[in-house]
């Protein structure tokens with residue numbers, strides 16, 4: 001199959017009859033550990049994966065913005081700058097409309113442009129195709145207008161696009177890692193200050209991502225419920241966010257808090273501690289410790305936060321078993337399906353792939369889609 005870049009360029013020639021002036025890329029991501037900690041002002045540890053959204057762009061004499069989505073049957077959208085930009089029924093187009101409007105509202109002067117978009121991040125699989133798309137389009141629009149936007153600012157603009165224009169209440173992780181990642185590194189992100197500390201991933205370590213094939217129908221409802229429970233627990237303890245709570249305080253101040261909210265809070269508090277410890281374990285190449293922390297994270301998501309499902313528990317176990325406790329596996333993403341990530345010695349990749357192929361089937365009876373990734377660079381020129 002053609003690369004995303006080749007497809008974006010070919011589509012640009014086909015639709016606009018000329019060569020693109022510039023090419024931009026932004027990667028998808030996987031979160032290694034730190035789940036549901038972001039909206040509690042806590043820590044996450046994602047890395048960018050070697051799959052990108054690619055945008056080909058050139059100046060336009062026609063509509064202000066003309067855009068073609070190669071991954072949505074070459075669907076096309078056209079619109080004029082200004083207050084008339086509103087959401088439309090075609091979901092994909094709102095990421096483009098949204099980032100245009102949000103950038104303009106933020107005072108960034110844009111110029112008329114035509115764009116094509118193609119990605120090899122799978123859409124809607126939990127690898128953050130949406131942040132990759134939004135960041136790549138934002139950088140392309142800035143680039144063709146002769147501007148370079150600071151990556152953290154672009155991440156915030158892209159998050160605002162999803163929050164305000166697409167209607168997705170996501171945190172900042174996906175956009176920050178797509179904008180700021182560096183090759184060979186994960187980023188330990190403090191979701192309160194937005195400080196990012198690079199964490200080197202040794203060359204002989206592989207990231208393996210397997211999609212369970214499960215998509216939960218009510219993810220939004222469960223997500224909002226967890227957020228409310230975390231906010232209620234923070235109020236109970238009298239802290240601004242659960243990030244401000246140490247495990248001793250969690251236990252000492254537990255009286256009067258209902259059992260469910262206590263377990264939700266315990267997940268967040270212990271997950272923050274695990275995420276910091278995992279960054280250190282990766283940094284020092286302590287794969288056994290990393291594996292322990294990933295296993296504990298999965299158990300906490302299963303038992304305390306209650307966001308796993310039996311098939312995901314099974315997939316995580318299937319991927320962890322061949323590792324013999326050197327490295328580990330856990331569900332990654334919001335929960336109730338989606339992907340399991342393993343961090344493993346590269347030498348173990350064949351054994352993990354064999355185990356998945358032999359022992360796991362999606363609800364449709366198919367083998368899981370698997371991606372073996374290296375931690376990749378953040379957004380830039382393609």
Ligand code: ADP
Pocket residue numbers: 053069070071072091092093095117118119122123124125126127128129130131133
């Ligand atoms: P994820 O970000 O985990 O992949 P989301 O539901 O947040 O899942 O985002 C997926 C949506 O983003 C798609 O349904 C589509 O609307 C939009 N999208 C992402 N990548 C592309 C792309 N390459 N072309 C068009 N739309 C895309």
Ligand code: MG
Pocket residue numbers: 128129130131174
């Ligand atoms: Mg997304």
